[in-house]
Amino acid sequence: MAEQRERIQDIAHLGRVELLTPKPNESLWYFRDVLGMEVVHAQGQSVYLRGYGDYAAATVKLTEAKNAGVGCISWRAASAQALERRAKAIDATGLGLGWNESDFGRGRSYRFRDPDGHLMEVYYEENKYVAPEELRSTLKNLPQKYTGRGVNVRRIDHLALLAKDVAANRTFAQDLLGFQLREQVRYNNGATEIGSWLSPSPVHHSVAYVADIKGGSGRLHHFSLWVDNREDVLRAATVITEAGVFIEAGPSMHNNSQGFYLYTYEPGGNRVEVYSSSFLVMAPDWEPVTWNEEERGTGTYWGAALPESFIQYATPNVEGDAAGKTPEFPVFF
Amino acid sequence: MAEQRERIQDIAHLGRVELLTPKPNESLWYFRDVLGMEVVHAQGQSVYLRGYGDYAAATVKLTEAKNAGVGCISWRAASAQALERRAKAIDATGLGLGWNESDFGRGRSYRFRDPDGHLMEVYYEENKYVAPEELRSTLKNLPQKYTGRGVNVRRIDHLALLAKDVAANRTFAQDLLGFQLREQVRYNNGATEIGSWLSPSPVHHSVAYVADIKGGSGRLHHFSLWVDNREDVLRAATVITEAGVFIEAGPSMHNNSQGFYLYTYEPGGNRVEVYSSSFLVMAPDWEPVTWNEEERGTGTYWGAALPESFIQYATPNVEGDAAGKTPEFPVFF
Amino acid sequence: MAEQRERIQDIAHLGRVELLTPKPNESLWYFRDVLGMEVVHAQGQSVYLRGYGDYAAATVKLTEAKNAGVGCISWRAASAQALERRAKAIDATGLGLGWNESDFGRGRSYRFRDPDGHLMEVYYEENKYVAPEELRSTLKNLPQKYTGRGVNVRRIDHLALLAKDVAANRTFAQDLLGFQLREQVRYNNGATEIGSWLSPSPVHHSVAYVADIKGGSGRLHHFSLWVDNREDVLRAATVITEAGVFIEAGPSMHNNSQGFYLYTYEPGGNRVEVYSSSFLVMAPDWEPVTWNEEERGTGTYWGAALPESFIQYATPNVEGDAAGKTPEFPVFF
Amino acid sequence: MAEQRERIQDIAHLGRVELLTPKPNESLWYFRDVLGMEVVHAQGQSVYLRGYGDYAAATVKLTEAKNAGVGCISWRAASAQALERRAKAIDATGLGLGWNESDFGRGRSYRFRDPDGHLMEVYYEENKYVAPEELRSTLKNLPQKYTGRGVNVRRIDHLALLAKDVAANRTFAQDLLGFQLREQVRYNNGATEIGSWLSPSPVHHSVAYVADIKGGSGRLHHFSLWVDNREDVLRAATVITEAGVFIEAGPSMHNNSQGFYLYTYEPGGNRVEVYSSSFLVMAPDWEPVTWNEEERGTGTYWGAALPESFIQYATPNVEGDAAGKTPEFPVFF
DSSP: OOOOOOOOOOEEEEEEEEEEESOHHHHHHIIIIISOOEEEEEETTEEEEEOTTOOBSOSEEEEEOSSOEEEEEEEEESSHHHHHHHHHHHHTTTOEEEEEOOOTTBOOEEEEEOTTOOEEEEEOOBOBOOOOGGGOOSSTTSSSOOOOOTTOOOEEEEEEEEESOHHHHHHHHHHTTOOEEEEEEEETTTTEEEEEEEESSSSSOSEEEEEOTTOOSSOEEEEEEEOSSHHHHHHHHHHHHHTTOOEEEEEEEBSGGGOEEEEEEOTTSOEEEEEEOOOOOOOTTOOOEEEOHHHHTTSBSSSOOOOTHHHHOOBSOOOSOOTTTOTTOOOOO | OOOOOOOOOOEEEEEEEEEEESOHHHHHHIIIIISOOEEEEEETTEEEEEOTTOOBSOSEEEEEOSSOEEEEEEEEESSHHHHHHHHHHHHTTTOEEEEEOOOTTBOOEEEEEOTTOOEEEEEOOBOBOOOOGGGOOSSTTSSSOOOOOTTOOOEEEEEEEEESOHHHHHHHHHHTTOOEEEEEEEETTTTEEEEEEEESSSSSOSEEEEEOTTOOSSOEEEEEEEOSSHHHHHHHHHHHHHTTOOEEEEEEEBSGGGOEEEEEEOTTSOEEEEEEOOOOOOOTTOOOEEEOHHHHTTSBSSOOOOOTHHHHOOBSOOOSOOTTTOTTOOOOO | OOOOOOOOOOEEEEEEEEEEESOHHHHHHIIIIISOOEEEEEETTEEEEEOTTOOBSOSEEEEEOSSOEEEEEEEEESSHHHHHHHHHHHHTTTOEEEEEOOOTTBOOEEEEEOTTOOEEEEEOOBOBOOOOGGGOOSSTTSSSOOOOOTTOOOEEEEEEEEESOHHHHHHHHHHTTOOEEEEEEEETTTTEEEEEEEESSSSSOSEEEEEOTTOOSSOEEEEEEEOSSHHHHHHHHHHHHHTTOOEEEEEEEBSGGGOEEEEEEOTTSOEEEEEEOOOOOOOTTOOOEEEOHHHHTTSBSSSOOOOTHHHHOOBSOOOSOOTTTOTTOOOOO | OOOOOOOOOOEEEEEEEEEEESOHHHHHHIIIIISOOEEEEEETTEEEEEOTTOOBSOSEEEEEOSSOEEEEEEEEESSHHHHHHHHHHHHTTTOEEEEEOOOTTBOOEEEEEOTTOOEEEEEOOBOBOOOOGGGOOSSTTSSSOOOOOTTOOOEEEEEEEEESOHHHHHHHHHHTTOOEEEEEEEETTTTEEEEEEEESSSSSOSEEEEEOTTOOSSOEEEEEEEOSSHHHHHHHHHHHHHTTOOEEEEEEEBSGGGOEEEEEEOTTSOEEEEEEOOOOOOOTTOOOEEEOHHHHTTSBSSSOOOOTHHHHOOBSOOOSOOTTTOTTOOOOO
């Protein structure tokens, strides 16, 4: 047996997600008052926020834009050297956009686009959050106290991105970013790659690529934030319901990742998930789990069905119902 | 500023823990019927078990011995190359014991002792668990179904080891194994290192070294197994109480690691923890959190005190009360 | 204001439910191994079971029958005198069937049929459960220890019965049994009584009457058993899924009663609910909460839809789809 | 066997508790901002509050006073007739104080003192809470929405009162109020009645009488408020810790009542419990569970010890340590 190549371990984790919103005030209300995040900075058309357990100064950047969707997706490198290595490797692919000056709370980054066109960057220098007096926790290892406001999400967790060519983007994430492939949905006896879930760390997935059935580009399926356990997701459902925010699906349990999900639409239109309980993947030689048409079932463990909108809707939105055109793509997450 | 050296990422995770017990039948009952682990193999004086979520064939090895304590602690390398690198590096320290033939479920390993004398090994080849029909889950990404028997622990989590010289062992784990230092207890204005918590992965700690106040060698404070959430720990307390097993402390919440703990003594005498909810550490440049005498308080977040036995007792047990002799070592975890 | 009549307080609680099953062995497996109930007695074509928290010797009677459905529904009186009073009052209505000899675990009962034909009885003398040694709890106030087997339901909770004339049965329960009306679904500006939820105690509802859209008689919509909290219902979903039992809906939260539900079909065909977290009603002058077509929405709090089968299916089953015939009856619980 | 006398069912539930506090502003902060209750009214030296699930307009009355302690304890009658009956019966004992004009949110009451001198009243007319627009829930059966502020207790649950003569007060509650005796602690082969837990409804206990080891009069051990489940109590511990409020004991599980407890001191000095998961008692012929010295153990199910202050401290406080004087009274709840 040939020696297995060692996996690149240059990316530590998902560092920041920029969300675009045509309704900045309402979106801010959602993230601050309903999800319970803290506002740490405002600059230009952007507001920066964080979960109480995020160690970084800011993990969500909310930017006013004409259409909803995802802006820049930031990956933190494992070291300064790792950042250099990734920049060089990506530059060689022709997908690189070059170095970018520092944004709030982090040093310079190397920017690029994934094959589907999503804007990404790798950076290393990160400002750790220092809580003001009133947000200091009695726990020294907690960057900020649990305020109990709204859902009070702990930290950002992952993104699900749509892509015309799942395989191309998945391969890019594996080869250029060093992500490990965790799970896949493959139809037609494995010939059609519907979705792939990947991660640079034991966190089950930091990014998922799923087939864009409407042929868009650079679109977002959902952005996911973490709470500590399933009971917190149930509590979130009540908080979100009472806030009058639309719940699309859940709380229930996915078969993929074993995660416990709750899908909502933030006022700007982006699908946001409150999430918990996915399992950690520790195996360095993890064999991707693959689900076919039948095994996917409804994409949930206990039998609950995900609604049609879960397939049809993403941001920015593309008009028209694509289901009829591509019956072979009944994608469920 | 000088360039920071990159952290060695050659160890993936804690792979297996061998526990020694003078009461093998009773200990087996505890792990199988009370904690709900599955027996997968028996060989010589040892029985091999696993948690339903462990991907490996076996993660606990229960071995009959004159005294309770920890046997061999096995770390899985991130790759075959990583194994070679670690073997070479440890060999150079003079602490190496050489290559060991394969044990059940894994390939060859390189054995060594940490400075305090605990027996350890690094290995790479691991047999993944293949469940028999009756233990197959309807979840393809779960190696074995949740049986619901007893506590039904998901997986092994970490070890707390006693050491005469915490700093020496902590440095060994950092330099030779590449573990990241997560938290410390330091008394006397930082001069006395009471305990250090370390990990090779985002899991908060895979091993802790704590001062052995009785001057023993190679001793075990506790071995910890994971359940999904705090409610599962509460349920465990009821299952364990009804089984007549001694509960030493908990369920309650540690300040260190934010973990939710329940400490019991398995019939062989080893302290076993049912554990959940510790936070993940994703930062590559994590700054260790240090607690002094006052901050430690009782070592718990909500104020519950840990009992005196938590300081005095470890396996193998050493007679006599060391508290009077070393009042400066009121160690709490 | 005229003096309000005092509510009859002669019925203490739902005491026992007899379920009919054409598959007695499979149904027994479901209640014993999946739900975790204890078998306490067998007699004739019946097996008697109990939840670990039920104080009575037996609370479920599983009887072999040609068709699934509910057999005799037993209400425990508040005293011997209360039993006599209820017997007299019911006897006067012409619905009485007379006194019945003692069944296992309880004294004589007065039997009757509700207006829709469901067989019921009132009794007072009840044998308290005395656990055998191996099932004795370390808690003196718990009749039997929590075994942890399967779902391990604590106690029986309530029944939902179908009725051609909801109002007639609801009135009977109020006037003859002294039940307090808790909630109602009323359509057509209140003119059509779709369902009524009632109870003799602070337990939110012990019986519900819901319109039988297929015009059957004496049918059962579901029988419900209690677990301690929502996390237990989630755990139940996993246990039941792994056992291969069909889950029809949930886990999710009803708006009516605020209960957290999980609906399954036991192998004999009866719909069985694992239930928790409904609120207690303490007000002696509780004003029934009424929901109209719009407010009912899907009958759930967070927006999850109940499936069509939830309306169409009951036991014994009646063939044919009644939905088309009675579009005005989209009943959701 | 002689006919058993029927239990009086004239009291429906604990309706309101008045707490006295020498620090009204700080106590208000505790109940409103930490426990998350709503302020509904202020009058004289009193502020009226409610839990989001309480159906009444107000359930807690916080009154400025020189010393901490309990003020008037209000029991709601089951009907107007029941109120008259109780007034007559109590009047005949010589403990009656006569009719009292209406207080905020309720009609007239009949006031009395229990044998130990605690001020009590029975009333029937109660104003139901009508939420202002911003506090209206999307659930029609919930009087007020879950705001998520602080602990967000659902409703009041019970009181534990100290008494020089437990038996006298217990007998009064049974005979005059119709409460059912649920559990007892009896020492010296049953000769010494240490504590008695009673209730007028299936709620496990609405009042407990426990021996006052310091020989005080009319004192309060603790007042208890309900949250939905154990996870909510754990969350409460974090919210309360971060608010800097003293936690005396818990979260953990009592053996008596099986309740899950968390004891804090509100700033005025009264011990306040956040409580959940006690079992319902449905049996009309419930046989009181009695615990002796040995069985009580620490008064907790899993072995956690209650601190000495739990025995020594009550409000109003009485100086001096009574433990030495009355070693036969190591009372644990």
